[in-house]
Amino acid sequence: MAKIMKTLFRERFRVSEERLEHCRACEFFTEDSSQCQKCGCFMDYKTLLPWAECPLGKWGLYESKDPRDFDEVEDPPKNEEQS
Numbered sequence: 789m790a791k792i793m794k795t796l797f798r799e800r801f802r803v804s805e806e807r808l809e810h811c812r813a814c815e816f817f818t819e820d821s822s823q824c825q826k827c828g829c830f831m832d833y834k835t836l837l838p839w840a841e842c843p844l845g846k847w848g849l850y851e852s853k854d855p856r857d858f859d860e861v862e863d864p865p866k867n868e869e870q871s
Contacts, residue, residue: 800836803850807835810846 808831811817816825822832827843834840838850 797836800838803838804832804835807842807847808832810842811835814844814846816844 811824811831812819814824817823817831818825821830823830824834824843827834829840835847841848
């Protein structure tokens with residue numbers, strides 16, 4: 789299953805690994821839990837999110853040039869009130 793996920797999301801995993809390199813070198817990173825002491829997040833997961841950012845500015849939002857890399861999230865349609 790992990791191999792299939794890596795194939796489907798190879799760009800997401802590549803970006804995650806780049807982000808994790810910054811995290812592992814940070815004084816606020818806890819290796820045992822892969823957790824950031826600054827924001828409290830589990831970095832193995834947070835680094836996979838394209839909209840996530842490091843609270844210290846060590847890495848930021850991921851802007852893909854290929855729309856297949858990350859799905860765009862659209863706002864849900866608004867309900868029109870009936871008169």
